[in-house]
Amino acid sequence: MDKPAPQALYRQAKDFVQGKLVSGEWKPGDLIPSENRLVLELGMSRMTVNRALRELTDEGRLLRVSGVGTFVAESKPQSNLLHITNIADEILARGHRYRCQVLHLARESASMPIASALSLTTGASVFHLLCVHYEDDVAVQLEDRYVNPQTVPEFLQQPFGDQLQSARYLLQIIQPDEMEHIVEASHPSADELKHLQIDPGEPCLVLMRRTWNSGRVVTYVRLVHPSSRYRLGSRLPVTGAYRDS
Amino acid sequence: MDKPAPQALYRQAKDFVQGKLVSGEWKPGDLIPSENRLVLELGMSRMTVNRALRELTDEGRLLRVSGVGTFVAESKPQSNLLHITNIADEILARGHRYRCQVLHLARESASMPIASALSLTTGASVFHLLCVHYEDDVAVQLEDRYVNPQTVPEFLQQPFGDQLQSARYLLQIIQPDEMEHIVEASHPSADELKHLQIDPGEPCLVLMRRTWNSGRVVTYVRLVHPSSRYRLGSRLPVTGAYRDS
DNA sequence: CAGTGGTCTAGACCACGTA
DNA sequence: ACGTGGTCTAGACCACTGT
Numbered sequence: 001m002d003k004p005a006p007q008a009l010y011r012q013a014k015d016f017v018q019g020k021l022v023s024g025e026w027k028p029g030d031l032i033p034s035e036n037r038l039v040l041e042l043g044m045s046r047m048t049v050n051r052a053l054r055e056l057t058d059e060g061r062l063l064r065v066s067g068v069g070t071f072v073a074e075s076k077p078q079s080n081l082l083h084i085t086n087i088a089d090e091i092l093a094r095g096h097r098y099r100c101q102v103l104h105l106a107r108e109s110a111s112m113p114i115a116s117a118l119s120l121t122t123g124a125s126v127f128h129l130l131c132v133h134y135e136d137d138v139a140v141q142l143e144d145r146y147v148n149p150q151t152v153p154e155f156l157q158q159p160f161g162d163q164l165q166s167a168r169y170l171l172q173i174i175q176p177d178e179m180e181h182i183v184e185a186s187h188p189s190a191d192e193l194k195h196l197q198i199d200p201g202e203p204c205l206v207l208m209r210r211t212w213n214s215g216r217v218v219t220y221v222r223l224v225h226p227s228s229r230y231r232l233g234s235r236l237p238v239t240g241a242y243r244d245s
Numbered sequence: 246m247d248k249p250a251p252q253a254l255y256r257q258a259k260d261f262v263q264g265k266l267v268s269g270e271w272k273p274g275d276l277i278p279s280e281n282r283l284v285l286e287l288g289m290s291r292m293t294v295n296r297a298l299r300e301l302t303d304e305g306r307l308l309r310v311s312g313v314g315t316f317v318a319e320s321k322p323q324s325n326l327l328h329i330t331n332i333a334d335e336i337l338a339r340g341h342r343y344r345c346q347v348l349h350l351a352r353e354s355a356s357m358p359i360a361s362a363l364s365l366t367t368g369a370s371v372f373h374l375l376c377v378h379y380e381d382d383v384a385v386q387l388e389d390r391y392v393n394p395q396t397v398p399e400f401l402q403q404p405f406g407d408q409l410q411s412a413r414y415l416l417q418i419i420q421p422d423e424m425e426h427i428v429e430a431s432h433p434s435a436d437e438l439k440h441l442q443i444d445p446g447e448p449c450l451v452l453m454r455r456t457w458n459s460g461r462v463v464t465y466v467r468l469v470h471p472s473s474r475y476r477l478g479s480r481l482p483v484t485g486a487y488r489d490s
Numbered sequence: 491c492a493g494t495g496g497t498c499t500a501g502a503c504c505a506c507g508t509a
Numbered sequence: 510a511c512g513t514g515g516t517c518t519a520g521a522c523c524a525c526t527g528t
Contacts, residue, residue, distance in 0.1 A: 045517065045518045046518090067527075070494090181479050182477070184450055184475075185470075186472055201446070295516090
């Protein structure tokens with residue numbers, strides 16, 4: 001029958017539903033078509049549609065009631081609080097001088113951990129950007145970014161520097177529909193020490209971020225900050241009640 | 246063709262694998278049996294086994310490499326940044342043993358920084374809790390919490406310990422309507438070193454959180470985690486488009 | 491009762507990595 | 510060539526809900 005899809009079928013089903021959600025055609029509380037209806041509309045088997053709807057439910061976008069139907073979940077709790085900040089804007093907003101030094105920008109072969117982070121095969125071609133962000137000539141962030149060439153093929157040609165930041169460029173090209181943040185404290189490597197011009201022994205705050213679009217990883221970035229020069233914070237209203245424990 | 250299972254089959258498959266993981270029979274890095282082997286061992290169809298393994302992979306417990314096999318993931322504990330998590334639940338969910346040691350629980354006079362954090366006057370009466378949370382007898386979090394007596398007057402009378410965590414108690418009493426998170430990397434103080442039983446020089450990830458209810462600060466807590474034993478993370482759908490910049 | 495989601499099966503084709 | 514995971518199908522049975 002049907003086999004070769006550029007994207008998995010269940011992915012296409014997810015994208016179809018997500019499209020209805022983001023376009024507002026299906027609003028929170030709405031009853032959406034049943035599995036069998038979607039099977040007819042999309043021409044897939046029920047198991048495939050079921051997987052798509054189940055995953056969207058696990059992600060909190062849908063609410064399913066057995067024997068009744070599938071509904072659009074109510075407004076997501078705290079979503080864009082950890083928004084993707086552009087460090088240049090932060091620095092300029094503080095009234096300081098911003099500067100960016102690009103150390104490396106090239107196409108590379110993905111090592112195992114990088115391939116894993118981007119959900120690509122080891123050795124696949126990836127774009128790699130390494131740069132340092134300065135606030136009044138003090139290094140505050142080392143950016144070590146990998147980009148999936150399938151999603152942003154023009155990345156290498158961009159004139160990154162003081163005027164164009166990679167985060168801003170990527171946001172203009174690709175709207176992420178999912179993101180992941182991981183924060184940890186660590187001792188910087190020798191190279192990181194040198195690039196950030198800090199003393200050995202100073203701990204660093206490391207923020208790792210991945211963003212997705214249509215199920216594909218767009219970019220994986222590791223942001224290293226000297227702890228004496230940077231903190232990460234958010235303050236936000238709590239919309240809904242806390243569920244579960 | 247009949248399967249009157251008290252639990253879903255894919256659930257049983259997940260439990261089977263998780264049992265091997267928590268018992269230590271399958272250790273991080275190990276190659277576990279292939280789908281087809283598990284099909285034979287458990288007497289289920291491949292789709293069912295596949296779902297179990299896929300969900301465990303999504304949960305970060307397994308690592309699958311197409312064409313190679315399924316491996317036990319290296320476990321790096323990771324908690325959600327955006328929710329007020331109860332560390333006891335996190336630890337139990339990982340299938341580990343939880344223990345809590347209360348070091349200090351008393352009414353105190355607020356020092357300047359504490360009064361400032363709670364929006365009280367210096368010298369005002371506050372509740373102070375200091376405790377250490379253990380995962381399998383390894384200290385993973387030092388909790389240094391101050392509570393506003395005006396919002397939670399019964400705090401001191403609670404039997405905090407292995408069975409009752411301060412975070413759970415507070416959530417039951419007061420629904421926060423706003424919260425603030427600040428994350429930084431730092432070197433632990435001498436006391437913190439001792440309580441967490443870590444080597445000098447190991448950086449710590451410090452999460453400071455304040456919660457509000459009706460405009461009043463409910464609690465201010467400083468959570469210190471050895472970087473080798475804890476990370477913070479979140480993964481979530483992105484609802485709207487990114488504006489800003 | 492008919493419709494819903496929840497689950498399960500026995501096969502199948504594919505791309506990939508290893509030998 | 511072979512085994513691996515990744516996906517897909519066309520059916521099926523179930524518990525549940527509403528009419």
